[in-house]
Amino acid sequence: MATAVSTNTNSTEIFVLWSKPIPPNIKSSPAIFFEHIAALINHVCHHITKINKLVLVVSGDALKKLINDRIHDFPQIEIIYAYYDNNYDLEEGKGVYQTKCPKIRFIHERNVETQLVETIMVGHAINRLRPIECEVINSVASSIEQRIGAKRSNTNSCHSPEPKLLSIMPTYDYSIKNIEQISSTYVVSTINDQHRIRLGQIQAMIYSLLNRLNTVINDQQQIHNSIRHIHTLLQTLAHNYCSLQASYETSAALAQGLNMNYDFICQELWSIQRNFDDALHTSHCGRYIWKINNVEEKIVDAESERQTSIYSPPFYTSPTGYKMCLRLYLNGDSDTRNTHISLFLVIMRSDYDAILHWPFSYEVSFCLIDQSTLNNNNQRNITVAFWPDIRSTCFHRPVNNMNDGYGKKEFLSLVEFEQNKNLYVRDNTMFIEANINFLSERPVLSSISHAGESPNDEKHIDTISEDFMNAIDAESERQTSIYSPPFYTSPTGYKMCLRLYLNGDSDTRNTHISLFLVIMRSDYDAILRWPFSYEVSFCLIDQSTLNNNNQRNITVSFWPDIRSTCFHRPVNNMNVGYGKKEFLSLVEFEQNKNVYVRDNTMFIEANINFLSERPVLSSISHAGESPNDEKHIDTISEDFMNAS
Structure with a gap:
């Protein structure tokens, strides 16, 4: 307490x-x-x-x-x-x-x-x-007497024994007018008290300064801490900046890679679209119908010479036939400009030109279809036909992407077209049909009365896209056998492909070329006859004598063994192949390679004969056989084997 x-x-x-x-x-x-x-x-x-x-x-x-x-x-x-x-x-x-x-x-x-x-x-x-109390001062003086011994020892020399008169000294509640009234002990104590008071004042000032110094030190410490905090913050910001910069560079590289992938995918999609269009525009009987949209706008472009001619999509006369397109001048070509519609056939370069007959020499007919009476026999179609001039380079094997066009400059009078436009143009659309007649016998050149002619205005020929006209090359894998692309015997027929062993299969390896037919699963198998039982023939085409009758084609044929599962309805993606292990001796192939291989390319034809009557099984002398080396059957791409 x-x-x-x-x-x-x-x-x-x-x-x-x-x-x-x-x-x-x-x-x-x-x-x-x-x-x-x-x-x-x-x-x-x-x-x-x-x-x-x-x-x-x-x-x-x-x-x-x-x-x-x-x-x-x-x-x-x-x-x-x-x-x-x-x-x-x-x-x-x-x-x-x-x-x-x-x-x-x-x-x-x-x-x-x-x-x-x-x-x-x-x-x-x-x-x-x-007031200052004497006992307090004496107490203070006696407590520090030892520490100021030096001053005490000098007291006698500092003060004379003679009494001195003092000026009036205020002592709070009393006054001392003469030093004789104060004892010597009190005089010494009073002098020492003045020093002590001064010492106390100095110490108070020191404490005040120390407090201020502590305040300054604390402020300095706070500033130092703030600087350290700012420094740490700057380091964090620098680290974050480096991280963001690295992230940006990574994102930029990723974006560049995505752009490259996007361009590649666009090219692939374009190739797929082109292959689809080619398949869509492939004719199996030499007939092609061109649908022309936005006719009125195209007529205006032709009249203003913004675009004097338009091209149809490319089409084929057969899956491995001639590639061609139509070229239409809706306001006429050169000397028939403003008087007639001009229409020409253009032969184009394709992958199968090496196995086709040149020059192209079959009768061509054009038909502008009357859309008003499609369901009766009163159609007023505009039809013209011509025989190609085989002396013209227009029908020789193409060297460039396409030959010059050849056809009819005066296909239809513009006056007649305007008078009957409602017959030929409906919903701003018209249809032109092209027919290639492969059955008619070509007359001698002197008796041809309805020959065609070439357009004079060819300045637009080379403006068509190079990518649009170039064929897409297929890639093959390095393996003992290669597969052909799948094909159909008809639009809703059997799906199949060929399998070729260029160095032979199993026991014929290094001695013969082996070739087999492979039945594949398709969407139409449920409506086809099984087992497959039609005669099959293979033909390695001689490319050296395509235009005469001295071709040395290698042809073999066989009847399917209907007891073999090779020709039953496929359960998996494809059946086991069936064909000829000794299709062609490698020695004979090497001796005549220049006959069968041109420009590092060769052609093999497969024919399915649906017309021949199948003989009884015992009388079949040229049956085929299955390959023994089937280890690669399931390694073929799933995308390749699935139906499109």
Whole structure:
């Protein structure tokens, strides 16, 4: 409990926590002493509103309790002295509490008395609101007498034995007019008191400066922490920037790769579309119908010469036949411009030109279809026909992407076309049919009365896209056998392909070329006759004598063995092949390779004879056989084997 209580609210109060016996020098001081920290805290909480300034002196082991109760947050508390009985605990206390409470000062226990007397008591004594008491000054003087021994020893030399007159000296509640009235002991004490007072003022200034210095140090530490935080933030931002830059570069590379893939896919889709269009425009009887949309707009373009002619999509006379297209001048060509519609046939280069007969020499007919009377016999179709001039390069084997056109400059008068436009143009669409007659016997050249002619205006021939006209090459795998593309015997017929062993199959390896027919599963198998039982023939085409009758084609044929599962309805994607292991001797092939291989290309023809009557099984002398080397059958691409 407290040993004294001060009631002066304008003074600096001192509360001391001291559990040991109180030394006499500090027991008489105006400080209030407590034996327990709880009592000190309770006293502070009850009297803090009556206190102007407060200094606390507590032991180090009680400091934690003081900090936890937040007593130090009271603004009246200016300084807290924490004392320790050894240096180790003192330094440890500094490390723990220095940053938590700037008001704490750390001292050794042996310095508590000196600190109270020389600093706290002096500050207490010089308070101008209360008179200086002689006993207080004497107490202070005697407590520090040892520390100012040098000054005391020089007292006699500093003061003459003769009494001196003093000017009137204010001493708060009394005045001393002559030094004789003051004993020599009190004179010395008074002089020393002046030094002590000055010392107290200096120490107060030092404490004020220290407080300001601590404030500056704290501000500097905060600035340093802010700089470190900013530096860390900058490092984080730099790292994030590097990560974003790397991510951007990765994204850019990915985007470039996607663009390349997109271009590649577009080319592949275009190739697929072209193959589909080729298949769509393939004729099996030499007949092709061209649907022309937006006729009115195309007529305006032709009249304004924005586009004088238009091309039809390419078409084939058969799956491996001639490739050609039509070229139409809706406002006429050259000397027939503004008077007639001109129409020409254009022979185009294809993959099968090497096995076709040249020059092209079959009768060609054009027909502008009357759409008004399609369901009766009163159609007024416009039909013209001509025989090719085989002397013209228009019908020779193409060297470039396409030959010059050949046809009818005066196909139809523009006057007649305008008079009957409602017959030939419906919904802004008209239809032109082209027929190639492979059955008529060509007359001698002198008797041909309806020959055609070439257009004079050929400036648009080479403007058609190169990619549009080029054929798409197929890729083959490196293996013992290769497969042909699948083909159908008719639009809803059997699906099949050929399998070729260029170095022979199993026991004929290195001696013969082997060739087999493979029946494949298709969407129309349910309506076909099974087992497949029609005569099959293979032909390796001689490319050296295509235009005469001296061809040395290699032809073999066989009848299917209907007992073999090779010709039953397929259960899997394809059956086992069946054909000729000894199709052609490798020796004979090497001797005549220039006959069968031209431009690193050869042609094999397969024919299915649906007209011949099948003989009884016992009389079949040219049966086929299955390949022994079937290890590659299931390695063929699933996409290749599935029906489109």
